[in-house]
Amino acid sequence: AQSVTQLGSHVSVSEGALVLLRCNYSSSVPPYLFWYVQYPNQGLQLLLKYTSAATLVKGINGFEAEFKKSETSFHLTKPSAHMSDAAEYFCAVSGSSNTGKLIFGQGTTLQVKP
Amino acid sequence: SQTIHQWPATLVQPVGSPLSLECTVEGTSNPNLYWYRQAAGRGLQLLFYSVGIGQISSEVPQNLSASRPQDRQFILSSKKLLLSDSGFYLCAWGTGATPTDTQYFGPGTRLTVL
Numbered sequence: 747a748q749s750v751t752q753l754g755s756h757v758s759v760s761e762g763a764l765v766l767l768r769c770n771y772s773s774s775v776p777p778y779l780f781w782y783v784q785y786p787n788q789g790l791q792l793l794l795k796y797t798s799a800a801t802l803v804k805g806i807n808g809f810e811a812e813f814k815k816s817e818t819s820f821h822l823t824k825p826s827a828h829m830s831d832a833a834e835y836f837c838a839v840s841g842s843s844n845t846g847k848l849i850f851g852q853g854t855t856l857q858v859k860p
Numbered sequence: 861s862q863t864i865h866q867w868p869a870t871l872v873q874p875v876g877s878p879l880s881l882e883c884t885v886e887g888t889s890n891p892n893l894y895w896y897r898q899a900a901g902r903g904l905q906l907l908f909y910s911v912g913i914g915q916i917s918s919e920v921p922q923n924l925s926a927s928r929p930q931d932r933q934f935i936l937s938s939k940k941l942l943l944s945d946s947g948f949y950l951c952a953w954g955t956g957a958t959p960t961d962t963q964y965f966g967p968g969t970r971l972t973v974l
Contacts, residue, residue, distance in 0.1 A: 755901070778960045789950055789965030790904075797960040836904060845909060845917075846892045846956040848963060852903035 748773045748839050752851035760859050765809075765824040767854050769837030772818065779820040780838040780848065781811055790836065796820060807831070832858045862887035866951050866966040873973055879924075879938040881969050883951030886932065892956030893934040894963065895926055899947040910934060911956060946973045 753768040771777050778797055782790040794805025801813045811822045820837060834855050838848040863886045873879060885891050895907040906919045908926035916926050923942060927935045934951060948970050952963040 780962075782965075787948075787968070787970070789967050790952075790963075791965070792962050795960060795962065840959045840961075845911060846894075846954040846959070846961045846963065847906060847909060849906075850896075850904040852901075 748775075748777065748849050750837050750839050750849055750851040752835075752837050752854050754854055755852060756855045756857065758857040758859060759827045761829055762826050765822070765827045765831065765856065767822040767835050767837075767856065769811075769820045769822065769851060770818050771820060771837075771839050773839055778840045779811075779813065780840070781805065781809070781820075781822050782836045782838065782850075784834045784836065784853075786833075793822070793835075827856075827858045829858050829860065832856055862953070862964065864951060864953055864964060864966040866949075866969050868969060869967065870970045871972070873941050873971065875943055875973055876940045879936070879941050879945070879971070881936040881949055881951075881971075883934040883936075883966055884932055885953045888932070888953070888955070890931060891953040892961075893928060894952040894954070895934065895936050896950040896952065897947045898950060898968075904950070908936070941973045943973050946971055 749772045751770045780795045781793040784790045794803045796813045804810045809824045834853050836853045837851040840848050865884050894909045896904045910916050910928045924938050948968050950968045951966040954961040954963040
């Protein structure tokens with residue numbers, strides 16, 4: 747069985763500060779990992795995904811994530827937060843089947859203070 | 861390009877009433893289709909997925925059902941709504957070709973059951 751745990755349901759940072767959103771996974775097969783962002787009252791949008799090609803993955807809007815197998819982690823970072831980054835962020839894992847099913851974490855709400 | 865539509869955008873229904881939410885995808889053929897529910901503070905829960913017409917897999921036993929009458933149409937239904945059915949319902953599509961497949965989400969339907 748696969749699962750994802752996002753540590754911290756709410757994270758607050760000041761504008762210009764480092765953003766770090768934590769995600770740990772559990773998987774019995776090589777995992778494929780995703781980060782999605784959801785702005786208020788909208789659907790989800792893909793930020794980036796790990797497909798085993800490279801452990802450091804760069805995404806849109808200046809975000810990146812590093813896959814660390816030894817720590818079973820896939821934390822999301824951005825060097826400098828912008829007010830427009832305020833949103834809810836979801837980490838997800840998919841398995842090896844061709845159904846494309848994703849298992850999502852509980853989400854982390856990012857607040858950016860001016 | 862591909863687009864995904866959901867309607868209605870918002871819905872307020874009394875307990876015990878029926879439900880029908882519709883999702884359609886344009887610009888692609890034979891997509892995998894997914895229904896998720898997002899309840900307050902509970903992340904995203906996969907409800908149903910479909911890999912083809914008439915093929916529905918249920919992830920969570922409940923009073924909801926799904927149907928796929930056409931290749932790019934996915935319907936979520938209920939005969940009698942419960943208070944616990946309130947939430948934000950998201951439809952998504954993907955090619956399902958590989959486990960690294962990106963899912964693309966619709967704008968969602970906000971359902972309030974009173």
